[in-house]
Amino acid sequence: MREITFKDALVEAMQEEMKRDDNVLVMGEDVAIYGGAYGATKGLYEQFGEERVRDTAISESAIAGAAIGAAITGMRPIAEIMYIDFITQAMDQLVNQAAKMRYMFGGKTTVPMVLRTEGGAGRCIAAHHSQSLEAWIMHVPGLYLVMPSTPYDAKGLLKASIRDDNPVVFIEHKMLYGMKGEVPEKDYIIPLGVADIKKEGSDVTIVAYSRQLHVAMEAAAELEKDNISAEVIDPRTLKPLDLDTILTSVKKTSKLVIVSEGYKTCNVASEIAMLVTEHGFDLLDAPIKRVCGADVPVPMSPVLEDAAIPNKQNVINAVKEVCQ
Amino acid sequence: MKESKEELSGYLRRMMDIRLFEEKVMELLAKNIIKGASHLYAGEEAVAVGACSAIEEDDYITSTHRGHGHCLAKGGKLPEMMAELCGKATGYCKGRGGSMHIADVTKGNLGATGIVASNLPVAVGAALSAKMRKTNQVVLCFFGDGASNNGIFHESLNMAAVWRLPVVFVCENNLYGMSVAAKRCSAVQDMADKAKGYDIPSMICDGMDILDVKETIKKAVERAREGDGPTLVECKTYRYFGHSRSDPRAYRTKEEEKEWRNKCPIKQFSKKLIDNKILTEEEIAQIEKQSEEAVESAEKFAIESPYPDVKELMDDIYAPSPADLLNGGAIR
Incomplete structure (x- = not known):
């Protein structure tokens, strides 16, 4: 089987889902022209255009909040927070809005969004760019939390996350983006909750x-x-x-x-x-x-x-x- | 007035519904029939009713922690509202949300929120969605003067302006964020001035005059629908009750309260309708009586409704996922 990098597996997952469903969009800091700080959205802007692949201001709270607003009105946004360390700025939206809306509103809405972010140590970029804050996310009812370790898992899990009707926080480790592994070219899904x-x-x-x-x-x-x-x-x-x-x-x-x-x-x-x-x-x-x-x-x-x-x-x- | 008698009576009825609903809520809070916190909209009726009369049924609104008026103005029903405030199974959110989390997504009310300013980016996202889906819908985003001092206000206006999204930011300036007067905590007193930083137009209207609110919002809505982007509309208004039931209102004077009571949006509008010979005093009294009866019937419905079944405590935290997407036996 062909081998591709972890980041290319992510790109491929988003590509396939964007082709499959016109309601999928990507938004975040440097995700369009630059292709993502770690290259995980490379090529999407060229392929799908500025309407569906949106560079934003450095506004993490608005990125998360706008994804929520779009999700509850029929879109399937993928929002990128460049480093999980910056998720502090988006926590109100994520924890108080995305996670709780369905329950608070009596089960009458869904929030189908993926918040992709990047975490972990290994590049000597110190305390504001190296944390592993997944426990904060795991603590909150209403969110799903996905952390793949291989390119194969990354593709299948990201596709499942995009298709799922719940808010999913998808954390990629910065030291894994360049890692190569076998990834089928075909459409496949890895269900959430399967070790x-x-x-x-x-x-x-x-x-x-x-x-x-x-x-x-x-x-x-x-x-x-x-x-x-x-x-x-x-x-x-x-x-x-x-x-x-x-x-x-x-x-x-x-x-x-x-x-x-x-x-x-x-x-x-x-x-x-x-x-x-x-x-x-x-x-x-x-x-x-x-x-x-x-x-x-x-x-x-x-x-x-x-x-x-x-x-x-x-x-x-x-x-x-x-x-x- | 260019509106029909029916439309104008409808506005009056909606404002009376809100006022009498809020007075009833105050009474039920005092009797401890309604538990928890309720932030009352009395005094601000012209803003919600005026603004919502300027949009179509399939347009969206986002609301605030002081959201009863928005919900009713967007077509919300008194019984489901009152039941929700009472924590009953028949409420809009099955009693899970209460006063601060009323939503009716199917009617375009994307919900109230307990966190000040937190619905601004949600409104921006809904407007992005409307634009991308090419539905021609607009979003009315209600928030207070207090919210305009929060960081997310600025992130949201900027994002909406850059993407020219169909959203109208409706600032209800009632002069106080809980107890702190805008003049003590905001660098500018016309919140509309804050639009300048985002190069979007702004307008100020009399939030005690329903027709002024309606006309002003209408201009902003038309702009949004034509693809010209967001507008910030500031409505100068006043809340008659305290921030919440435990508020002694020591931060404002009785004279100030009286002055704003004299500007009561319902009294003003009633007078205008009589002066213009659209409605008679008797007809207005009749509308008020209908409102009273509707609120009483909502109270009865709420009190007689059952509480939610405790067995449903853990329902609806997650949306169901098809089997190929999720291992149903995993721990959530």
Whole structure:
């Protein structure tokens, strides 16, 4: 099968959906002529024109709010917030409007929109351009949260997100855009709420998503040398969350390590750990371990930045502790 | 007056409906039959009714935390409104929204909001959608003087201006954002001046005069429909009650309140109709009686309606998705 980059997979997903449905539009900062700060909308402006691919002012709140207004009146907007760090500016619209409108209005409206954004550390761009704020989104009823780790998943999940009638926050890791992988040219959908077992194993379950999935995979490969067989599960969508796949794996391995790049306090991993405790305490032979980002503003200096996020060795150490 | 007798009586009736509805809400709040917060529109009736009479049925409005008047002016029904305020299953939002979240999307009312200024970009998005779908619809975006000091006001006007969207920004300047007078917190006193920064036209009208509001908004609506973009219309008005029921109104004088009571939009309009021999005093009394009966019947409907079934607590958080898009067993 052909291999394309993660960002090209995103472009292809939007291209296909824009062809399929005239109501899909793209709006955000630098998404048109520039093609997106990370190139994830490249070519759409040339193909679909300025009516459907709209450069906006640096107005995150208006970008999110206008997407909502368009969504509740018949369009399917894809709004881009250039960095998830800037989502603070759009949080009122996202949390108070997009997430709540359907419920508050008695189920009489839908808000079919995708808010694409980019997150994570790795480029030495410091505390305002490197965060992993997915836990904030996961906390809010009414939003879906998608975080793909491979080009294949990115395309199928973005297409599902665009077609879904709910507001979806779609977070892409900045270090994944250039990553290549097999992506079918055909139209395919990956449903929301279906985890993917990225590697089968029998001794320990590692749950990891987005860029940390790859860190977990490297750790799992190395653990094989020590005869520890790790099963690596990528939830792919954090909301809805495919807890069944995680529990089935824990039933087999009895041990669980969860990896996330977000700040450790109130991390996505904390929620997954609690869900497993509530639904599968008897399956566990050891306490669950979290491997998370440090509770610190992400620093610029490469050595400090590396120290602030999980690495392969952190995951290996955590696995060895639970496997003792 | 160029409107028919029927139209003019209709405006009067709508304004009376709003006034009597709000007075009834005040009474029910005092009796604790309505719980929570309600921000009353009494005094500002000419703005909502005047503005909504300048648009078509399929046009959109966005509302505010003081939104009862907008909902009724856009064709909202008194019983469903009152039931919603009472948290009943028969309300517009099945009792989930209450006073601050009334919406009737099928009638073009895209909803009220509890966050000041937060519907401005939603109105801009609806206007973008109307433009892209080529429906010739316009959006009336109601907000207060207080909202015009919020950042999103500026983001929204800018975006609407750059894209020449069919939206009319209707600023209800009632002089106060809760207790803080505009003169103490806004650098300009005519909120219409804020349009200059976005190179869009603005107009000021007498928000206590329904026909002045209607004519002014109409010009802005025509402009929007012709593809000439947004307009900011400021309506000078006044809210008769406090910000909410717990407000002692210590920040304004009794004289000021009296002065604005004398400008009552309903009294003024009634007088005009009598002076122009369109309606008689008896006919006006008859309209008021119909309003009273309608509000009483709405109250009865609301009080007799059931509360929502607690089993429905978790319904409608998400729209249903087809199986190929979603694993229904996943945790949301």
